Amino acid sequence: MVVLDCGTKLTVLERTVPQQFIFDCPECDTVVTVGTEIRTEILEHGCVLCETAVSADAFSQPEKHQRR
Numbered sequence: 001m002v003v004l005d006c007g008t009k010l011t012v013l014e015r016t017v018p019q020q021f022i023f024d025c026p027e028c029d030t031v032v033t034v035g036t037e038i039r040t041e042i043l044e045h046g047c048v049l050c051e052t053a054v055s056a057d058a059f060s061q062p063e064k065h066q067r068r
């Protein structure tokens, strides 16, 4: 854990907490909760089910901004 300065404290916090993301596929309506690694995988390779390329937009963070 590295705290660079006050301005980046929030970012550091996000990275150190084992973050979960809700992946909501715009194509096949799959909704799964994934960790950071899987999120990266999906961003690189597309949806795990339909392989549609998705952007970070398809992910939401349950503890932060709830988008619906």
Ligand SMILES: [Zn+2]
Residues within 6 Å of the ligand: 025, 026, 027, 028, 029, 030, 047, 048, 049, 050, 051, 052
């Ligand atoms: Zn999909």
